[in-house]
Amino acid sequence: MPKKEVKKNNTSNIKKKAKVLTTSKKKKILKSTAKETGSIKKRTSKVVTKKQEKIKTFEELLHSRTSNTNLKKNIRGELLRIKRGNNTPKIYTSPYAYFYADFVQGSKYQKLLRSIENRLTDLDISGRTHKLSQFKNLEEIIEEDVRRGITTIVIIGDDKLLMDAINASADLDVVVGVIPVGNDNKIASMMGVPGPIEACDILSQRILENIDMGKVNDKKFFSNIEIVDQKNPLSCDNQYEILSPGGSISIYNINVLNNPEIPKIDPRDGYFEILVTPKQSFTSIFKKNKEKNESVFFGKNISISSDSSITIFIDGKKNILKNIEIEIIPKSLKLIVGKERTI
Amino acid sequence: MFKKEIKGEVYNEPDINSEDLQDTIIARGVQVEGEFKSKGNVVIEGVVLGSVKTNNNLSVGEHAKIAASVSASNAYIAGEIQGNVKIKEKLELSPTSHIYGDIEAKVLIVNAGAILNGKCTMANGEPSQIREKTVKKVKTQSDAKEGSQEK
Numbered sequence: 001m002p003k004k005e006v007k008k009n010n011t012s013n014i015k016k017k018a019k020v021l022t023t024s025k026k027k028k029i030l031k032s033t034a035k036e037t038g039s040i041k042k043r044t045s046k047v048v049t050k051k052q053e054k055i056k057t058f059e060e061l062l063h064s065r066t067s068n069t070n071l072k073k074n075i076r077g078e079l080l081r082i083k084r085g086n087n088t089p090k091i092y093t094s095p096y097a098y099f100y101a102d103f104v105q106g107s108k109y110q111k112l113l114r115s116i117e118n119r120l121t122d123l124d125i126s127g128r129t130h131k132l133s134q135f136k137n138l139e140e141i142i143e144e145d146v147r148r149g150i151t152t153i154v155i156i157g158d159d160k161l162l163m164d165a166i167n168a169s170a171d172l173d174v175v176v177g178v179i180p181v182g183n184d185n186k187i188a189s190m191m192g193v194p195g196p197i198e199a200c201d202i203l204s205q206r207i208l209e210n211i212d213m214g215k216v217n218d219k220k221f222f223s224n225i226e227i228v229d230q231k232n233p234l235s236c237d238n239q240y241e242i243l244s245p246g247g248s249i250s251i252y253n254i255n256v257l258n259n260p261e262i263p264k265i266d267p268r269d270g271y272f273e274i275l276v277t278p279k280q281s282f283t284s285i286f287k288k289n290k291e292k293n294e295s296v297f298f299g300k301n302i303s304i305s306s307d308s309s310i311t312i313f314i315d316g317k318k319n320i321l322k323n324i325e326i327e328i329i330p331k332s333l334k335l336i337v338g339k340e341r342t343i
Numbered sequence: 344m345f346k347k348e349i350k351g352e353v354y355n356e357p358d359i360n361s362e363d364l365q366d367t368i369i370a371r372g373v374q375v376e377g378e379f380k381s382k383g384n385v386v387i388e389g390v391v392l393g394s395v396k397t398n399n400n401l402s403v404g405e406h407a408k409i410a411a412s413v414s415a416s417n418a419y420i421a422g423e424i425q426g427n428v429k430i431k432e433k434l435e436l437s438p439t440s441h442i443y444g445d446i447e448a449k450v451l452i453v454n455a456g457a458i459l460n461g462k463c464t465m466a467n468g469e470p471s472q473i474r475e476k477t478v479k480k481v482k483t484q485s486d487a488k489e490g491s492q493e494k
Contacts, residue, residue: 233376239377239378239379239380240375240376240377240378240379240393241375241376241377242373242374242375243373243374243375243376244372244373244374247372247373263365264365273365276370276373278370278371278372278373279372293370293371293372294368294370295368295369295370295373295389296365296366296367296368297367297369298365298367298381
């Protein structure tokens with residue numbers, strides 16, 4: 001072969017090789033750049049997502065914070081419960097707990113109290129005693145007692161303490177009894193408990209009466225609700241509305257005051273007795289022969305809705321509420337009663 | 344001696360008979376709107392709009408105004424009713440009563456002065472079978488007579 005041809009072949013080979021090399025290099029470079037661009041894209045997308053994650057609305061932030069705090073609270077509460085459950089064994093042997101009213105602890109009633117305590121020990125129904133004062137919370141004491149195995153609460157006092165005890169033990173599975181001491185003992189006489197010593201015998205006989213309780217916006221009540229100067233209609237059982245502008249409405253579960261003017265009210269019938277007295281005109285005040293202008297209705301669920309707040313008296317205590325939902329809870333209260341009961 | 348002593352838990356179930364049920368009273372100056380239902384006696388002296396239903400007696404006072412359909416077992420009406428009245432047994436209308444609607448009752452007493460504007464239907468008011476038979480007989484006899492006269 002001539003030298004010139006050999007040279008040509010060599011150069012062409014070299015060129016080919018160079019081409020191959022350049023293409024491979026190019027491919028490599030392309031690959032590397034693609035990888036880089038991919039990684040950059042990924043990075044940027046991550047950053048964007050992170051930023052997006054970070055940028056949250058104020059409500060979301062609040063929600064997350066509150067949920068965290070709620071979680072912590074729940075955990076704490078459960079731990080406390082477990083602790084309490086472990087630490088508070090049912091140590092009380094007697095199922096009875098006696099609550100002495102504040103005024104009973106004076107020297108005036110010492111003799112009577114001693115005779116009551118003696119009678120209770122004779123009948124083998126003595127139990128834990130609580131001497132109440134201004135700084136003691138009745139509700140907390142009852143709750144604690146129930147947790148420790150108390151099933152019967154006995155009030156040594158008057159109607160006021162009995163009403164408080166009934167309202168405090170409304171959500172608990174407890175039987176309520178009374179030993180009437182003091183002047184105001186109308187509920188005790190309705191329950192057929194005439195005096196303090198007889199009350200001990202009645203407690204040992206343990207005649208139980210199941211009585212309805214009322215509920216106003218998740219708060220239980222025993223006796224009655226009063227609404228003065230009615231402005232909004234009162235919806236009864238979602239069927240009909242009662243309207244007496246300017247009149248007064250009394251919703252009774254039980255007639256504690258034993259008022260003879262009020263018609264007979266049965267606290268076991270599963271109904272509220274609704275008494276509506278219309279607004280009296282100026283001339284009717286001077287009339288000698290006053291007509292009985294009281295309306296009587298019966299209902300289980302009562303509701304009043306209004307834009308402005310309404311003043312109502314629940315068991316004689318003033319409350320201001322906006323929307324009122326009243327419902328009856330049939331036979332939710334257990335009372336120890338005597339044979340001569342009028343309930 | 345043989346009496347059982349009351350010890351332990353005794354639950355007394357209240358006996359709610361229809362006689363024990365108290366009267367529902369709608370007094371003057373009170374207005375009721377909607378479907379008013381009652382199991383006991385109902386006394387109305389105020390205003391009722393909607394419907395009134397009771398399984399027992401109904402008394403509508405002189406000053407009462409009812410714009411509703413009424414149904415009861417027995418009723419004494421002295422006020423104004425705008426609507427149909429359906430009574431199972433006895434319905435008595437006093438001289439001051441005003442009724443603008445149809446009446447349905449088994450026994451009806453209308454005192455002088457009562458105003459009644461509407462259709463009156465008495466229960467068991469359909470003609471008896473004997474009457475139907477006599478009517479048919481009379482009809483056939485009259486048809487036969489007419490036929491003979493035509494001949």
